[in-house]
Amino acid sequence: MLQTSVPFVFMRGGSSRGPYFKRSDLPEDLDELSKVLVAVVGSGHPFNIDGIGGGTAVTTKVAMLSRSNDPWADIDYFFAQVGVEDRHVDYRPSCGNILVGVGPAALEMGLMEPAGDITEVKIRAVNNGMLVSGHVKTPGGTVQYDGRSSIDGVPGTAAPIRLQFMRVAGSMTGALLPTGKPQETIEGVSVTCMDVAMPMVIARAGDLGVTGYETASELDANRALLRKMEAIRVVAGERMGLGDVHTSVAPKFGLLAPSHEGGTACVRYFMPWNCHPTLAVTGSQCLASCLLAPDTVGEGLIEGPHDTPAAISLEHPMGKMDVLVDYEETSAGFQIKSAGLLRTARKLAAGEVYVPGTVWSGAHSKVMPAEM
Incomplete structure (x- = not known):
């Protein structure tokens, strides 16, 4: 053959x-x-x-x-x-x-x-x-x-292996906040559409009827949740300038919840049609940035003010991922300069x-x- x-x-x-x-x-x-x-x-x-x-x-x-x-x-x-x-x-x-x-x-x-x-x-x-x-x-x-x-x-x-990510804001859309707003409502749920290393639609877990502490398999079994997130994601994709995203894995979907295991916050990341067993490196930067940026769905989940670069520890289904976010707040608004991680x-x-x-x-x- x-x-x-x-x-x-x-x-x-x-x-x-x-x-x-x-x-x-x-x-x-x-x-x-x-x-x-x-x-x-x-x-x-x-x-x-x-x-x-x-x-x-x-x-x-x-x-x-x-x-x-x-x-x-x-x-x-x-x-x-x-x-x-x-x-x-x-x-x-x-x-x-x-x-x-x-x-x-x-x-x-x-x-x-x-x-x-x-x-x-x-x-x-x-x-x-x-x-x-x-x-x-x-x-x-x-x-x-x-x-x-x-x-x-x-x-x-x-x-x-130490990684330092530059030029992460607006990775696919050209803007940190592709819709121009830090927060908006889609399908009755408050979300933040943000693009840092990966365009994402981010919501608080509680607003979708879950705790955010569920295992990946438990979330995958919640078909009603996945259908709701997909409906939101498709609308968000259009608003973010990504067009019809029915068959695209971008934007991804993320859920935020208060810290449960001593980290900065608890997160769940979707790929987008099932839950990531841990957490994507790109997604970690976007979720960490959402926690730091003012007026997003992440505001209030962590205490501030924060040093810059800010050390953010994200709890995921199998442990934690640490992200170092270098940012600044100026008259021009919140800006991400770089993000660093240590991986293997x-x-x-x-x-x-x-x-x-x-x-x-x-x-x-x-x-x-x-x-x-």
Whole structure:
């Protein structure tokens, strides 16, 4: 059977995982690229049984890397969210968890060389233009994966990767508050439409009839809640200038509640049609900013005033995520300057993934035996 082989590195980035490719090893045309990625992941089956996806939205993500021609950046990072069952590929958002693995993957692929014990990898997220500085441990010119840093939602410990996100406000819409208002009412619910690293619709959990302390599976089982949030999200997407978002994963939906486990506040993040098992890196920045910004649905959930940068600890279904938000309040209003996080990544596998030749007969074709 003729199949097309594509070199890849398989990485866990933060609390997500997926294949990392060189962009040049994949089709340029987006329609053709989508068919290839659907085949790679095995989209169209709940277990992704005919691909390397993991049957959940956090394990059907793809990163495509190339050397950047941006004067600031080293690496261009192009992200794709592949549907688990609907065979749809969304290129509109970016993903902060998968971004955690970009630095190590770029070094593993030879897209840049290590520089000392810690290598700074300057990343441009192609999907939204966001700039991120990642610091990867590279003692002896080799990426270090073992270490003592832990992140909730991932077992064990690993080497830390420090990320600093710049130009995060208006990531897809061009504005911190895309509707021009810090708060508005949609479907009878007060929400804040905010765009920091990821456009989001944010509400207080209590206003949707839940506590915000439920597990991810409990929220996924609440079909009435999900239908209500989706109705709000679709209207919000139009108001935010994102058009018809019925088939797009952006904007995401977030719920806020008072702290329950000693953090700054409790949050639940939706992807958007089910609850994230932990919390997205991009979403964490938007939710933290909503808690700090005046007149939003987050106002009053945390005590102020706050130092800047502000250390915000967000409780999620499997623990906490800490975000450092550098902001200022001037006569021009509330402004986000940057956001920082510490995460981990690990190389899981490397080699070639095979795509049916009927899907794509690219440059890396190999003839495989009819029976294995």
